[in-house]
Amino acid sequence: MDRGLLHTVVMCSLRELHLLLTYRCTMECDHCFVWGSPQQAGVMTLEQMRQIFEQGQALGSVESVCFEGGEPFLYYGLLLEGVRQATARGWRTEVISNSYWATSPEDALLWLRALAQAGLDDLLVSDDTYHGTSEEALPRNATAAAEQIGIGRGTIAIREPAASTDAASSAKGEAIKGGSVRFRGRAASRLTSGLPRRPWRELVTCPHEELVSPIRVHVDPLGYVHLCQGLVMGNLFRTPLPEMLAAYVPERHPVCGPLLSGGPAALASAYALPHAACYVDECHMCYEMRDRLRQRFPEHLAPAQMYGVARQDAS
Ligand code: SF4
Numbered sequence: 001m002d003r004g005l006l007h008t009v010v011m012c013s014l015r016e017l018h019l020l021l022t023y024r025c026t027m028e029c030d031h032c033f034v035w036g037s038p039q040q041a042g043v044m045t046l047e048q049m050r051q052i053f054e055q056g057q058a059l060g061s062v063e064s065v066c067f068e069g070g071e072p073f074l075y076y077g078l079l080l081e082g083v084r085q086a087t088a089r090g091w092r093t094e095v096i097s098n099s100y101w102a103t104s105p106e107d108a109l110l111w112l113r114a115l116a117q118a119g120l121d122d123l124l125v126s127d128d129t130y131h132g133t134s135e136e137a138l139p140r141n142a143t144a145a146a147e148q149i150g151i152g153r154g155t156i157a158i159r160e161p162a163a164s165t166d167a168a169s170s171a172k173g174e175a176i177k178g179g180s181v182r183f184r185g186r187a188a189s190r191l192t193s194g195l196p197r198r199p200w201r202e203l204v205t206c207p208h209e210e211l212v213s214p215i216r217v218h219v220d221p222l223g224y225v226h227l228c229q230g231l232v233m234g235n236l237f238r239t240p241l242p243e244m245l246a247a248y249v250p251e252r253h254p255v256c257g258p259l260l261s262g263g264p265a266a267l268a269s270a271y272a273l274p275h276a277a278c279y280v281d282e283c284h285m286c287y288e289m290r291d292r293l294r295q296r297f298p299e300h301l302a303p304a305q306m307y308g309v310a311r312q313d314a315s
Contacts, residue, residue: 019082044220046081048221071097204262211250222235255300258270
């Protein structure tokens, strides 16, 4: 494809901004691919959020903002203002939460009313065994309250680990709203034991993320723009999003290039990385290879939080 045309495709394709307000969470789930944890710290500031929104607006293609984390309700004031500002820009808004705050139907209403007034369109709550069976009333309380006050609601239920992720419920490049575990982040280190594996030479594609013309990116409190969790296009506090996207040539990205040419197997071969004979799936191998390459490409494989390093500051 002509490079100018490719840039145009990238510029026009980005419809969703997913803001990781923080890596901190009330829980530490085994399947979490951003390593959310009470041990993590750092949060996006209001000024940073404003900058991200301005850059998103300058693209002209953004239609929606999803607030997530970590647990976005931990920074409720910022979340509220974020929903307000995104709505004022004409964007659809969504929040993903573990619903720790929905301690009763009445309390859930307390948290959601102001968000509804700010313009929140949709609430998605985690409701699966990873989030604990003792707290199963929480997602019910949250979704019932959302329904009562007219917020769209849904649940994210991730299935128990299986041999492969081929039955995932979301299409390539789209947000994950259920289905199989994706073996990235903590899931790659905690949930792969005992599962059937495939020879590494068969892992020749990136099956789940759109690395050429992404429709969504995740932006974290440090400004990193993620094509996949921990796989970074750039940092928008250093290079604004419109410039970053205009300059993005996927084939020249030191990690996306090999992934596009032949998946995680090509990534390992390109950098002569030591590897196992077999992996559960493409993401499992990709995540392990990327972790090995972090020191070499610190601006493209970041931040440390995405690779399991707990940070008590925002760096
Ligand atoms: S193969 Fe790598 S880049 Fe592609 S979805 Fe899996 S972890 Fe992400």
